[in-house]
Amino acid sequence: MDKQKAALVVILGPTASGKSALGIALAQRFNGEIVSADSRQVYRGMDIGTAKVTPAEQALVPHHLLDIANPQDIYTVSQFQHDAIDAINGILARDRQPFLVGGSAHYIQAVVDNLDIPHVPPQPALRAELEARSLTDLLAQLEKLDPQSAATIDRNNLRRVQRALEVCLVTGKPFSEQRGMKLPLYESLLLGIQWPRDVLYKRIDIRIDERMVQGLMREVKELLAGGLEHARLEEMGLEYRFVSRCLRGEFVSEAEMVQRLKYATHDFVRRQLSWFRKDQRIQWIDGENNMEQEAETKVSTFLYKTV
Secondary structure, three states: OOOOOEEEEEEEOOOOOOHHHHHHHHHHHOOEEEEEOOOOOOEOOOOOOOOOOOHHHHHHOOEEOOOOEOOOOOOOHHHHHHHHHHHHHHHHHOOOEEEEEOOOHHHHHHHHOOEEOOOOOOOHHHHHHHHOOOHHHHHHHHHHHOHHHHHHOOOOOHHHHHHHHHHHHHHOOOHHHHOEEOOOOEEEEEEEEEOOHHHHHHHHHHHHHHHHHHOHHHHHHHHHHOOOOHHHHOOOOHHHHHHHHHHOOOOOOHHHHHHHHHHHHHHHHHHHHHHHHOOOOOEEEEOOOOHHHHHHHHHHHHHHOOO
């Protein structure tokens, strides 16, 4: 390990792989604190649909970057990068070990690789023009101007598509080409949790059923009652998107919505894994076989090895 850089342990993996529980266990073992790397857990009032760690779990280990934004507001990758680095440096200043835990690949990359994210200020006139166009039309243009961003972006997130196009049109360069890397701030260990695909799908299905029992429909209704619009819920990930559509009568029944949500989540996980598999630095841990013990060994070796 580079002794000139502080150590950062990253726990990542697909939806329902067990990241939160493993992060807590490792943070307890290694005097750590957790920085959440989840693009939706930053929002207040979005607990069940994001599988946010409970207050009891948060009491076991200090957690950072949970419940820091209103869901009506847009919390950007650039904001996350700034806030996460501040949180990590604060943990290090307390002589504790930072753990970055989550499944939002771009958020993780922004910190680990210290991405140089383009800071193009919003262009009101251009944005108004983009907002007047359909999502299909915007995606078609993005595919021409920046195929890489079009392939990796959340294609249902209108605001992200608009923003990627905005940066392309203002700078004259693909958005994906402008996210360069500066020198890394930390020496990072990336641990990924893997499961056999069929087992992971079963875990996803069980968790979705659990979320419904816990009150996912009620949570979405409360968000709507608080002023959040259906258009914003469409941008908040599959759980909120599907429940919002169910409440608008787009499914025959709640049971149909749940089944369609499960299939959509399986598809999302395939894309997540495809993204993660491109990063050869990730050390994969078998979720079925002594996961916690294997992770402990890897973290201990990383933190205490000599150069």
